Amino acid sequence: MDQSDSSVSIVGMGCLFPGDADSPERLWRNLLGRVDAIAEIPPERWAAASYYNPQRPRPLHSYSRWAGMVDGFDRFDAGFFGLSDAEAEYMDPQHRMLLRVAWEALEDAGHARRPDRAEAAGPRVGVFVGLSTRDYSDGLISRADMMPASPFTAIGGSACMAANRISHALNLAGPSLTVDTACSSSLVALHLARQALEAGECELAIVGGVNLVFQPHVFVSFSASSMLSADGRCKAFDARADGFVRAEGAGAVVLRRTAEALADGDRILARVLGTGVNQDGRTRGIFLPSESAQVDLARETAARAGISPAQVRYIEAHGTGTAIGDPIEARAVGAVYGAAQAPGAPCAVGSIKTNIGHLEAGAGVAGLIKTCLVLSRGVVPPNLHFETPNPEIDFAGLGLEVATEARPFAPDHPGDDQAPPCAAINSFGFGGTNAHAILAPPPKPRPETAPTPRPAQGLAAPLLVSAPTPEALKANAARLAQRLAEDDAPLATVLRAAA
Numbered sequence: 001m002d003q004s005d006s007s008v009s010i011v012g013m014g015c016l017f018p019g020d021a022d023s024p025e026r027l028w029r030n031l032l033g034r035v036d037a038i039a040e041i042p043p044e045r046w047a048a049a050s051y052y053n054p055q056r057p058r059p060l061h062s063y064s065r066w067a068g069m070v071d072g073f074d075r076f077d078a079g080f081f082g083l084s085d086a087e088a089e090y091m092d093p094q095h096r097m098l099l100r101v102a103w104e105a106l107e108d109a110g111h112a113r114r115p116d117r118a119e120a121a122g123p124r125v126g127v128f129v130g131l132s133t134r135d136y137s138d139g140l141i142s143r144a145d146m147m148p149a150s151p152f153t154a155i156g157g158s159a160c161m162a163a164n165r166i167s168h169a170l171n172l173a174g175p176s177l178t179v180d181t182a183c184s185s186s187l188v189a190l191h192l193a194r195q196a197l198e199a200g201e202c203e204l205a206i207v208g209g210v211n212l213v214f215q216p217h218v219f220v221s222f223s224a225s226s227m228l229s230a231d232g233r234c235k236a237f238d239a240r241a242d243g244f245v246r247a248e249g250a251g252a253v254v255l256r257r258t259a260e261a262l263a264d265g266d267r268i269l270a271r272v273l274g275t276g277v278n279q280d281g282r283t284r285g286i287f288l289p290s291e292s293a294q295v296d297l298a299r300e301t302a303a304r305a306g307i308s309p310a311q312v313r314y315i316e317a318h319g320t321g322t323a324i325g326d327p328i329e330a331r332a333v334g335a336v337y338g339a340a341q342a343p344g345a346p347c348a349v350g351s352i353k354t355n356i357g358h359l360e361a362g363a364g365v366a367g368l369i370k371t372c373l374v375l376s377r378g379v380v381p382p383n384l385h386f387e388t389p390n391p392e393i394d395f396a397g398l399g400l401e402v403a404t405e406a407r408p409f410a411p412d413h414p415g416d417d418q419a420p421p422c423a424a425i426n427s428f429g430f431g432g433t434n435a436h437a438i439l440a441p442p443p444k445p446r447p448e449t450a451p452t453p454r455p456a457q458g459l460a461a462p463l464l465v466s467a468p469t470p471e472a473l474k475a476n477a478a479r480l481a482q483r484l485a486e487d488d489a490p491l492a493t494v495l496r497a498a499a
Helices: 025-030 085-089 093-109 135-142 161-170 185-198 217-224 258-263 291-305 327-336 360-377 472-488 491-498
Strands: 010-016 036-040 067-068 125-130 176-179 206-211 248-255 270-279 312-318 345-352 400-403 422-428 432-440
Touching: 010 093, 010 258, 010 360, 025 248, 025 360, 036 185, 093 125, 093 161, 093 206, 093 248, 125 161, 125 258, 161 176, 176 185, 185 206, 185 248, 185 270, 185 360, 185 432, 206 360, 248 258, 248 360, 270 291, 270 360, 291 327, 291 400, 291 422, 291 432, 312 360, 327 345, 327 400, 327 422, 360 422, 360 432, 472 491
Parallel strands: 125 176, 125 206, 312 345, 312 422, 345 400
Antiparallel strands: 010 248, 010 270, 036 067, 206 248, 270 432, 422 432
């Protein structure tokens, strides 16, 4: 890999997804283990049973009572981020979740640092996050008699604070903005972050997305439009596809210019070769996707990335499992990538929504994290709930194949740096904003620069555990003990990382 590479690279990830996937490693185990993380909405969220009615149409009711849920979304260590409990109480939990996964992504990248309040200006790190729903702030307004206004009410639910809060808490001085293009929000955020890095507006960029399922009225609204799956399962590209499944969670990645990451020895998880954004324009309905717009965007993004469409061997599709959206998307990506494949070697396609549901504004970053894992592990995990191919999709003619079993990524390609096998991520919002990204595997280390493992000699080194409070120290020690029990990493490597 040429050190003058103009791409940007993903050097760290953090997530909090359904199925207790509170780390990329746990998410990967769930994907390979075919875990379906969808469950009935618990009564502590709202009285879901009183809103549920399977008959349609039924005003003020939802025919769906299932979602991908995150346990403990309301637990937050305010003191760690220098926040008072009073301020944290009025913060939208989506902002809290983003703070957590952003910090964990920085830790994963080896770039985490506690802010020095004496500094006049922090590092030029940009923050770009996707967020659409305002369930919590809407609830605050409706419960004004229970939670009286405070100095933190106005900022607690403001959408701009989703990004600004991260920049403030960590003293980051780069661009900081929240994106709302509905379901494509966090992949649009990736596009903006890549542009900011290439323009020199920041040295690092945090890209994230979040969604929280906190109020019943959104279910009622989507039910009135028959957008939701009746059985609570995302059946992407299947003949039984009847709607999407709402889900919550948060994810974040850290981006850096590839040449700088290589020079400093950062661990690269994947390279972002190109991104793009466009709009459907006027379609038959504002929520109906455009096949031609998706085709144009995929072609433009491949050209911007400097690759041949034949290099794309896996597509992480938007794949919501709707009768209208799935065929349109399949025809679009098939026309660009499937048609370019060699005969008898179709391009694999899948959707993380079949595992965890649709995170809406956070859907793009969920697919991004999955794709990074595919590229860094070299395996495409199985796509769930695919039994009978959708008759509106000509898979063979489009050169596509849904991956129902784990398979090697790009087994037909040598993976050299001149023409690496790639993966594409496709996303579209129900307002018509499309986003697309092309990723490549991490560069192979040069033999002469590959680190030489040090032999363990007696293991006299201590295992260091740190935290800002005694309570947090105990929790960190417990998490580390659990990680050591689950992970097969060499102990010497763990000792160095902890230190």
